[in-house]
Amino acid sequence: MAAYLIRRLWQMIPTLAGVVLLVFLLFKFFGGDPAEIMGGLNATPEQIAAIRQELGLDQPWSMQLWIFVKSILTFDWGHSWATNEPVSSLFASRLPATLTVMVPILILDTLLALPIAMWVAYRRGSLTDRTIMVVTTIALSISFLVYVIVGQYFFGFRLGWFPVQGWSDSTLNNLLTYAPLPVLLAVAVGIAPQTRLYRSFLLDELGQDYVRTARAKGMGEGTVLFKHVLRNAMIPILTNIGLALPSIFVGSFLIEVFFSIPGLGREVLLAVNRSDYPVIQAVTVYLAVLTMLINLLTDLMFKVVDPRVVLK
DSSP, rough: HHHHHHHHHHHHHHHHHHHHHHHHHHHHHOOOHHHHHHTTTOOOHHHHHHHHHHTTSSSSSHHHHHHHHHHHHHHHBBBTTTTOOOOHHHHHHHHHHHHHHHHHHHHHHHHHHHHHHHHHHHTSSHHHHHHHHHHHHHHHHSHHHHHHHIIIIIIIISSSSSSOOOOSSOOOHIIISSHHHHHHHHHHHHHHHHHHHHHHHHHHHHHHHHHHHHHHHOOOOOHHHIIIIIIHHHHHHHHEEEEEEEEEEEEHHHHHHHTOOOOOHHHHHHHHHOOOOHHHHHHHHOOOOOOOHHHHHHHHHHHHHTOOOOOO
């Protein structure tokens, strides 16, 4: 296990180096002139030249690449061009709001979709199975924007159960007051594809020979489903959860914009609209690192749920 872990961490270095180089080249040669963006339309050539010198853009590209790498290693991305707020401070202040909404969404999606998928897989071909598959297909066909508009109108304006927009400095108040409606709508959208996906994983396992053998030995359906089928289906399920984990650190752009949640997702969207390069670069690089670490953690979890898995 230790050798595998060291080897995987070592393999991340060239991958991360490729990501850093790609991000640098994209912003260097295709992202426009940062000095002109910061200076604005009314900036004089002298002012633009001064900004270039301040940002180190007048130096050779190899030196600019080293400055970019150093900012990654020191976690010092400078200040946002739009708000003049330190990028590190911006992350620290926006991330809690994103996690307050996205973590419950991920947990509820998994906890609700998995038992539903197990139930319909067990009753495959029945009226219940067909009904739920039709409902999930319809749910997948409707845009999330429709859910937001209808949910805000019905639960917010008509019933008055939840505020449509807003946020506070209290995490508990946000969880109890402002987060329930966006979480409810996001789970209503996300549970449909998750249910269909987990159902397919479980059906693949239900058709295996070991299931027929277990039934032939007299095992009950509950034992077969929970002790054998679910355990073997956990590897693709964990893979799907691992793919979804990085998104909770960026958040859903639509959720944070339509519900006025001051999270990282909305900040990234604003940074793109304002060409705020330091924020965009920091999010891109750190999200790549986070994705690689989550993939490693997911691979390690395979060994936990199934001891037969050999890590090489």
